[in-house]
Amino acid sequence: MSNTRDTQESQSSQKSQDSQNSSKPNETAQKKTARKQTAPKRPSPMDVLRQARGQLAELTGMEAESVSSFEQTEEGWALEVEVLELERVPDTMSLMASYQVELDTDGQLTGYRRVRRYERGRSDARRPGGR
Template identity: 60%
Template sequence: MTDDSKGGTADATAGGRCDIATVMRRASGQLADLLRCEPGSVSAVKGTGEGWSADVEVVELEKVPDTMSVMATYHVELDAEGRLVAYERVRRYARGQIDRR
């Protein structure tokens, strides 16, 4: 078996559920393919009863200098095997912006 990071099964556990590192790769790779945007990072991953949820940061609009690039956070849902089943943009921001909490 091979893993193409887009739904392959090489990294699935015996029960068919992917490990967290595989989910992170698949979430960013599949979302980048759909949006045609460069993935930045996966900022959160959580197991759910049916699979996984993750927050993926992507570069939506590249600018010069880098700090002016437009980034977005997408919340994605994946099934137990790491296939993307839903996504939603939840935030847009300038790359250099820092959250204040």
């Protein structure tokens, strides 16, 4: 009878060790998952574009029609956004503006300025030297 009890205790001890050993890899996976969840997620370029357009519209009261320039910088992001400033009839006479918009690495607007104003139907004037 004692042999049976020793075998049961031995099996019980082995199961306990097995469950401890099998939980260690699982704990490591849980720690990695926890680190990923706590690390700040950088916004994707499309998220940055959406945020920039929305924030500019909220600040200026004018909807962005398009983004004509977009680049990542050391400080965050730099965009040039085309905005309808004054709607006229015919539409080709509406006044448009280009805004230079700067965002931090999280996609939050840090500054903007109007760099150009033009009629929708006009192309850029050719400058001497082909620029």
